[in-house]
Amino acid sequence: MTATATTGVRFCPGAVCFxxxxxxxxxxxxxxQSIAIGAPLPVPASAELADRLGECDEILVSFQSKLGDSLLALSVVRALxxxxSLRSPARRLPVRVEGPYARLIARTGLPAGEPAVARGKFVVIGDRESVGRHHPAAHASIICxxxxxxxxxxxxxxxPDMPARHYLALERRLGIRLPATSTFAPTLVTGPNRLTQQLHAAGWFDGLTIAAITATSWPERKNxxxxxxxEVAARIAEARQTPIRLLLIGGEHDGCVRIAAADSARGVRALYLDGLPADELADVFPRCDLVLxxxxxxxxxxxxxxxxDGGGPPVLGLYARHAHSKWRTGHPHHHxxxxxxxxxxxxGDLCPVRDTIAPGADVHLDAITPAALARVCMELLGRAYG
Incomplete structure (x- = not known):
C-alpha cells in the first residue's frame, strides 16, 4: 500500500486503494458498483433537502474561506x-459563482447556463460563513x-480523500446513485497566460523544471x-547530471508581487515567485515537470x-501532522x-485539531529529510519520463 522512504517516513502513491x-x-x-447511475439508494434520502433542492432554479457557489478547503469542496458542486442533470437531462441549471475563487472555479466547467435575470429560488453552496450570509434569501443551503x-x-x-467524502455525503443525503466513480474532484483546465509566456521566454521551462511551494498558513508546522x-533540487541535479530550474512559490497576501532570481549553485537555477494570484499560478503548475x-x-x-488534454506533472505533498489521505484531491498523480x-x-481517520490530539515527536516536516525526499522525487520523475 505504501513504501518506506526512510525511517518513519512513507511514500504514499496517489493511485493506491486503501x-x-x-x-x-x-x-x-x-x-x-452494484447500483446503476440514477437508481434509488437503499438508504433513505433527506426528504426535506431533496424537495427544497428540486424547487430551486439556480445554484449559487460562495466560498470565502481557505483556498484548499474551498477547492476540495468543489466536489459538492459537482454532486449537486x-x-x-439526472432529474432534467435536457436542462442545465444555472450556476453562479462569487468570491475570491470565482475565476478558478470557472475553470472546472461547473458553472453553466444563463443566470436568472430575476432570481427565484436558489440553493447556496459554500463555507459556513458564506452560507450564513445568504441564508435569509436562500431556498436551500449546503454547508461544506x-x-x-x-x-x-x-x-x-x-x-478517504476530501472530495470523495463531500461527494458521497451529498449522494447519500439525496438518495440517488450519482455518476462520479474513482475521482470525485473536478479538474481546473489551464492554458497560457502572460506569466507563463514570460517564464517560457526566459528559459524557465527549458530542461527539468520543479515548482516548490513554500506558502503555508502554519509556518511552525508546515514550512x-x-x-x-x-537542497532536494540540488541532489536531483547531481544524481541525474542535469541542471534544474526551481520555482520557489510563496504565498504572501500583502498585495505585492515579488519575482526575484536566486544565485545558481550545484546545478540549480532558482526563481522566487511570491504574492502571485492563485489564478495565475494555476497556469504555471502544468508547465513544470514536478510540483512539491x-x-x-x-x-x-x-x-x-x-x-x-488532462496532462500535467506529478504533485507530491508533504504531510507531518494531518492525515495524508484526507487532505489530497484523490487524483492518481497527487502523491x-x-x-x-x-x-x-x-x-484512525483522526484530526489533531478536531480531536485535540497532543502532538508527537514527528509532527514537523523536519522528519522528512531532503535526501529521502529527493529519492522519491527521482522515482516519480523516472516514471514521468518512462
Whole structure:
C-alpha cells in the first residue's frame, strides 16, 4: 500500500486503494458498483433537502474561506450538478459563482447556463460563513465543513480523500446513485497566460523544471523552507547530471508581487515567485515537470490544474501532522510523503485539531529529510519520463 522512504517516513502513491478493513471508516450503507447511475439508494434520502433542492432554479457557489478547503469542496458542486442533470437531462441549471475563487472555479466547467435575470429560488453552496450570509434569501443551503464528512467505505474500499467524502455525503443525503466513480474532484483546465509566456521566454521551462511551494498558513508546522527544497533540487541535479530550474512559490497576501532570481549553485537555477494570484499560478503548475509542496491550498491547486488534454506533472505533498489521505484531491498523480504521525491520523481517520490530539515527536516536516525526499522525487520523475 505504501513504501518506506526512510525511517518513519512513507511514500504514499496517489493511485493506491486503501482496503476498508485497514483504516477506520464509516460504511456508506450500499455498494456503489452494484447500483446503476440514477437508481434509488437503499438508504433513505433527506426528504426535506431533496424537495427544497428540486424547487430551486439556480445554484449559487460562495466560498470565502481557505483556498484548499474551498477547492476540495468543489466536489459538492459537482454532486449537486450531477443530481440536477439526472432529474432534467435536457436542462442545465444555472450556476453562479462569487468570491475570491470565482475565476478558478470557472475553470472546472461547473458553472453553466444563463443566470436568472430575476432570481427565484436558489440553493447556496459554500463555507459556513458564506452560507450564513445568504441564508435569509436562500431556498436551500449546503454547508461544506471539512470536519464533517467521515471516511466512507463501500465495495470493500475506503474513500478517504476530501472530495470523495463531500461527494458521497451529498449522494447519500439525496438518495440517488450519482455518476462520479474513482475521482470525485473536478479538474481546473489551464492554458497560457502572460506569466507563463514570460517564464517560457526566459528559459524557465527549458530542461527539468520543479515548482516548490513554500506558502503555508502554519509556518511552525508546515514550512519545509526554500533552503530544504533547494537542497532536494540540488541532489536531483547531481544524481541525474542535469541542471534544474526551481520555482520557489510563496504565498504572501500583502498585495505585492515579488519575482526575484536566486544565485545558481550545484546545478540549480532558482526563481522566487511570491504574492502571485492563485489564478495565475494555476497556469504555471502544468508547465513544470514536478510540483512539491506542503499540505496547503496551492499544493491542492497544483494537483487540480491540468492541461486541456488532462496532462500535467506529478504533485507530491508533504504531510507531518494531518492525515495524508484526507487532505489530497484523490487524483492518481497527487502523491504524498508522510510521517508516522500523519500515517496514524490517516489510519484512525483522526484530526489533531478536531480531536485535540497532543502532538508527537514527528509532527514537523523536519522528519522528512531532503535526501529521502529527493529519492522519491527521482522515482516519480523516472516514471514521468518512462
Amino acid at each position: 482496503p476498508a478493513d485497514a483504516v477506520h471508516t464509516t460504511p456508506l450503507g450500499y455498494d456503489r 450538478s450531477d443530481w440536477f 465543513d471539512p470536519a464533517a464528512p467521515p471516511c466512507w467505505s463501500t465495495d470493500g474500499q475506503a474513500q 519545509y523552507t526554500a533552503e530544504r527544497f533547494t 509542496g506542503n499540505d496547503t491550498g496551492l499544493t491542492h491547486l497544483a494537483a487540480l490544474a491540468r492541461d486541456p 504524498a510523503v508522510a510521517t508516522t504521525f500523519s500515517e496514524r491520523m490517516h489510519q
